[in-house]
Amino acid sequence: MRFSFRLLSAIAITSVTFYMSCSSGDEPEPFDCNTSDLAIQLVADNDPTECGTNNGSIQVSASGGQGPYQFKIGTGAYGSNATFSNLGGGSYNISVKDNRGCEKQLAAVVLTAPSGPVAGTPGITAQTNCLSPNGSVTANVTGGTPPYQYKLGSGAFGSVATFNGLNAGNYIVTVEDDAGCSININATVASATGVSYQTDILPLLQTNCIKSGCHNGDNGADKNWSVFDNVKTKAQLIKQRTGNRSMPADNPSALTDNQIKLIACWVDDGALNN
Numbered sequence: 001m002r003f004s005f006r007l008l009s010a011i012a013i014t015s016v017t018f019y020m021s022c023s024s025g026d027e028p029e030p031f032d033c034n035t036s037d038l039a040i041q042l043v044a045d046n047d048p049t050e051c052g053t054n055n056g057s058i059q060v061s062a063s064g065g066q067g068p069y070q071f072k073i074g075t076g077a078y079g080s081n082a083t084f085s086n087l088g089g090g091s092y093n094i095s096v097k098d099n100r101g102c103e104k105q106l107a108a109v110v111l112t113a114p115s116g117p118v119a120g121t122p123g124i125t126a127q128t129n130c131l132s133p134n135g136s137v138t139a140n141v142t143g144g145t146p147p148y149q150y151k152l153g154s155g156a157f158g159s160v161a162t163f164n165g166l167n168a169g170n171y172i173v174t175v176e177d178d179a180g181c182s183i184n185i186n187a188t189v190a191s192a193t194g195v196s197y198q199t200d201i202l203p204l205l206q207t208n209c210i211k212s213g214c215h216n217g218d219n220g221a222d223k224n225w226s227v228f229d230n231v232k233t234k235a236q237l238i239k240q241r242t243g244n245r246s247m248p249a250d251n252p253s254a255l256t257d258n259q260i261k262l263i264a265c266w267v268d269d270g271a272l273n274n
Contacts, residue, residue, distance in 0.1 A: 032233050033102035038065030040096040040106045048088050051116035051144075051181035056087035058094060058109050065098035072097075074186045075153075075170045089113035090183035091122075093170065101236070108186060116181035117144035126190040127168045130265035131258055135166035135189035137173060144177035168268050191268035197228070198274065200262050205231065208248040208255065228273050235271035239264050 040062050048056035060082050062069040070078035072095050084094070091108040112118050123138035139150050139161045149157040151174050163173065168191035176182040195201070209215045210225050217224035225231050231238070241247035242260050255263075266272075 031100040031102065033100070033236070036065050036098070036100070036102040037063075038096065038098050038102050038104050039063050040071075040094065040104050042094075042106060042109060043082075045109050045111060047111050048113040051089070051113045051179070053113070054086045054088040056089070056111040056113070057083060057085045058087065058092060058111070059083040060094050060096070060106060062096045062098070062104075065102055066100050068099060070097045071095065074172050074184070087111055088183060089116045089119070089181075091119040091185050093186040093188060105188070113181065113183070115144070115179075117141040117148065117175055117177050117183050119175075119183050119185050122173065122185055122187045123162075124187055124189055126192040127166065127265075128192050128194070130193040130195050130261055133165055133167040135168060136162060136164045137166065137171055137187040137189060138162040139173045139175050139185050141175050141183065141185075144181055145179040147178055149176045150174070168265075191265060193265040193269055194274070195262050195266040195269060196274050197231075197266060197272060201231075201266050204255065204259055204263070208251070214248075214250075232271045232273070235267045239267040 040060055043059040043061050044057075045059070046057045048054060058073070060071060062071070062082070068080070069082075070080060071082050072078045073084045073092055078097055084092070089111050091110045093108055094106045095103055097103045108121070110119050118141060120140035120142060122140050123136075125134070125136040127133055127135035137152070141148060147159070148161070149159060150161050151157045152163045153172060157176060163171070166189050168189050171187050171189065173185045173187060174182055175185060205215070205225050212218060215223055215225035217226070222230055238247065242255055242263050245252045245255075248254050
């Protein structure tokens with residue numbers, strides 16, 4: 001009897017079957033961040049006490065939206081701390097993200113170290129070509145001890161202040177003067193690629209998503225992606241899931257790299273009905 005019980009248990013276990021389909025029922029319901037009243041405010045900023053000393057700080061606060069809030073500086077990761085310390089001279093972008101995933105960015109906060117270079121407003125050109133990035137950032141500094149050296153992110157220093165061929169996004173330009181004093185300049189390249197919803201995006205949705213069992217309305221009217229407003233509300237989710245190739249759910253490799261880039265550019269442009 002004991003042997004028979006074990007045999008039946010093994011048979012029962014091996015008969016379990018899992019099914020995966022193109023159902024959208026388990027997708028999180030995104031919030032339209034265009035309607036959010038999320039805001040970020042500067043509370044205090046303290047300049048570093050001397051050139052080469054990173055003891056400056058920036059404190060911010062947030063309101064509106066839906067807490068709890070997370071904050072980040074420049075291209076860093078989000079965290080719960082609203083105070084950023086150990087900063088040298090430079091300009092810094094501080095961002096907040098709320099519990100719905102909505103984000104807002106504070107206008108650049110400039111910290112100035114005595115005798116060091118002073119950060120001015122960088123020259124920025126938006127990305128206007130989606131598949132061949134053409135955004136740019138030009139560092140603008142005064143003071144300190146010229147000549148200056150410039151580098152983008154973790155790149156190498158050079159004498160050219162302009163960096164071309166950039167995608168939309170956040171960047172850090174480090175400027176070092178001849179005395180070895182350096183500052184960081186945070187810059188955000190905007191997206192203005194003009195990717196068309198009607199010409200570029202809708203055909204992708206019709207081929208890969210607006211079909212039986214997926215986003216044709218079978219799972220609810222709000223999941224019908226034949227309706228533009230439904231697509232716009234889910235634009236960030238579409239960008240995220242196509243970017244990590246978890247969408248289309250029934251064929252994650254259906255989209256080419258260029259098609260995924262077009263979706264991202266359209267969303268970064270503001271998810272327009274163009």
